[in-house]
Amino acid sequence: MAIAKDILDLVGNTPLVYLDRLRASVNKGQGARVVAKLEMFNPGSSVKDRIGLPLIRAGEKAGLLKKGGTIVEPTSGNTGLGLAMAAALLGYHMVCTVPDKVPKEKQDLLKAYGAEVIVCPTSVDADDPRSYYKQAERMRDEEGAYLPYQYYNQANPTAHYKTTGPEIWHQTDGKVTHFVAGMGTGGTVSGTGKFLHEASNGRRRPAGRVKVVAVDTVGSVFTNFHKTGKFPRDIHQYLIDGIGEDFMPTTVWWDEIDAVEQVSDEDAFLMQAKLAREEALFSGSSAGAAVHAAFKLAKKLPKSALVVTLLPDIGDRYLSKFNVEWMEAKGLTKAPAYLRKMTKRGT
Numbered sequence: 001m002a003i004a005k006d007i008l009d010l011v012g013n014t015p016l017v018y019l020d021r022l023r024a025s026v027n028k029g030q031g032a033r034v035v036a037k038l039e040m041f042n043p044g045s046s047v048k049d050r051i052g053l054p055l056i057r058a059g060e061k062a063g064l065l066k067k068g069g070t071i072v073e074p075t076s077g078n079t080g081l082g083l084a085m086a087a088a089l090l091g092y093h094m095v096c097t098v099p100d101k102v103p104k105e106k107q108d109l110l111k112a113y114g115a116e117v118i119v120c121p122t123s124v125d126a127d128d129p130r131s132y133y134k135q136a137e138r139m140r141d142e143e144g145a146y147l148p149y150q151y152y153n154q155a156n157p158t159a160h161y162k163t164t165g166p167e168i169w170h171q172t173d174g175k176v177t178h179f180v181a182g183m184g185t186g187g188t189v190s191g192t193g194k195f196l197h198e199a200s201n202g203r204r205r206p207a208g209r210v211k212v213v214a215v216d217t218v219g220s221v222f223t224n225f226h227k228t229g230k231f232p233r234d235i236h237q238y239l240i241d242g243i244g245e246d247f248m249p250t251t252v253w254w255d256e257i258d259a260v261e262q263v264s265d266e267d268a269f270l271m272q273a274k275l276a277r278e279e280a281l282f283s284g285s286s287a288g289a290a291v292h293a294a295f296k297l298a299k300k301l302p303k304s305a306l307v308v309t310l311l312p313d314i315g316d317r318y319l320s321k322f323n324v325e326w327m328e329a330k331g332l333t334k335a336p337a338y339l340r341k342m343t344k345r346g347t
């Protein structure tokens, strides 16, 4: 019988789909085809479902998490959900510390899976004892809670090495030539990249070894660090959710990253809108950034190449931002102009 043991059994094995309509409209049918891996098909609707259970198992293995114990993670988003789902099934108490800028809907989503949400002030430094990072560390140090810390836990990229990479390799019959994915903790692009590098290395393939491209935001540290080995001076805020950082996580495996492509808020939100309207794929702005970078690359490649990109999560999570009013209030022009053009009455 084809019946899953529990919901965690249904994490991964997400489908691939061609983005041929966008190839026609964005690249005028030129260059390589682009394929999207749809992580919204995971039970918690994001790529972070893949790391929830492995992060918990890593804590158990290290003796940091005992039966019925508490897990605490500073997270407002997808990782909290992935952890909360696994914690609910395994009988652990999940606590998410979140900054107070996180919308109520997101807090309620974490609570729906049984997580306790501790709201901390956004306006304090990361080093301030009141910050959501320090609150989580305090629970670890004073209360013995297990803190997975996705930015420093090698179980994060390893989960992608074990699942996302092999899936893409097998789903494309080893024909993938380029992998393009957003980089937040770097777990997705690093672990998947390592597997694809190893699988394609030394194989007699016309395309040679798979090229791995990490997608970064304007204002983050990764692009400059990759180019110069130094942090940039102009680290600043941006609108894209989930990728880019202002520090260097140890979950980035630089040896597995062949290039870094920086994408602006304008281009990411425009492509998020195009994905929804032209491919009926509603994902977050980080997917917009990845798909923008994928098509920019694909345009220069021969038809025989195959570019795989990854859509990290579902657009429903960002509805308060996916409208022309919000976008215009934030100073974006391309995506609102496109959305107005695509809608008869201009809204």
Ligand SMILES: Cc1ncc(COP(=O)(O)O)c(C=O)c1O
Pocket: 077, 078, 182, 183, 184, 185, 186, 187, 188, 189, 241, 242, 243, 284, 286, 287, 312, 313
């Ligand atoms: C929406 C979204 N996209 C992309 C990413 C980046 O994935 P990774 O942390 O594996 O680099 C994240 C990570 O938090 C995310 O939440």
